Amino acid sequence: MSEEEKSLKSPVRLPNPEISDPLLQLINNRVSTKEFCLGSLDEQDVSNILWSAFGQNKKGTRTIPTALNEKNLKVYLLNEKGIWWYNGESHTLSKISNENALPFLESQEYVQNGSLNLVYTGSNRDYSPLHAGSAYQNVYLYATEKGLGSVVRGFIDKEKLHRVLGLKDDEFVIIHQLIGYPVKKD
Numbered sequence: 001m002s003e004e005e006k007s008l009k010s011p012v013r014l015p016n017p018e019i020s021d022p023l024l025q026l027i028n029n030r031v032s033t034k035e036f037c038l039g040s041l042d043e044q045d046v047s048n049i050l051w052s053a054f055g056q057n058k059k060g061t062r063t064i065p066t067a068l069n070e071k072n073l074k075v076y077l078l079n080e081k082g083i084w085w086y087n088g089e090s091h092t093l094s095k096i097s098n099e100n101a102l103p104f105l106e107s108q109e110y111v112q113n114g115s116l117n118l119v120y121t122g123s124n125r126d127y128s129p130l131h132a133g134s135a136y137q138n139v140y141l142y143a144t145e146k147g148l149g150s151v152v153r154g155f156i157d158k159e160k161l162h163r164v165l166g167l168k169d170d171e172f173v174i175i176h177q178l179i180g181y182p183v184k185k186d
């Protein structure tokens with residue numbers, strides 16, 4: 001076999017990733033948490049999390065890349081007192097309902113112990129789920145950095161959420177992200 005043919009077959013060993021780099025450390029430590037202790041996040045954490053998900057960064061663009069520059073991702077915050085829509089341009093929360101929609105998220109028991117519930121929705125079948133993925137990964141990394149736990153969950157009642165969020169026919173629920181205090185393990 002010629003050297004050229006060999007090089008097509010044998011994998012090239014890359015240098016080890018520089019895990020000590022702060023960003024790579026966060027990526028290395030990221031994990032889905034499924035055991036939470038009760039406790040609420042402070043307002044600053046909520047602000048930082050929402051901004052990380054879909055806020056506006058210093059270039060006037062979003063914290064995530066968006067296909068066609070379409071800002072059709074929506075991020076909602078849900079708690080027992082109601083539902084809020086996060087406006088990333090003005091970095092504000094607007095209450096859209098007084099309904100407690102948490103039961104539509106709580107198909108798994110551990111969810112009840114989490115602190116912050118976010119629901120991502122979109123209107124572009126190809127790209128909105130990708131935007132949600134970028135947003136929730138930012139939040140995962142933020143949670144990792146702050147010693148918080150997070151998990152994304154598709155096992156939610158999307159039809160009922162569609163109704164309580166007041167989504168239009170062309171909009172759809174993508175995924176739920178829960179953030180909270182992880183049960184510490186030795």
Ligand SMILES: Cc1cc2nc3c(=O)[nH]c(=O)nc-3n(C[C@H](O)[C@H](O)[C@H](O)COP(=O)(O)O)c2cc1C
Pocket residue numbers: 030031032033034108151152153154155156175
């Ligand atoms: C699109 C998506 C949907 C998920 N849905 C659920 C879910 O409904 N319930 C759940 O407990 N975990 C869910 N997870 C979390 C996965 O179980 C978890 O990411 C996987 O076990 C890998 O673990 P890690 O995130 O710690 O690497 C989901 C993850 C993704 C990416």
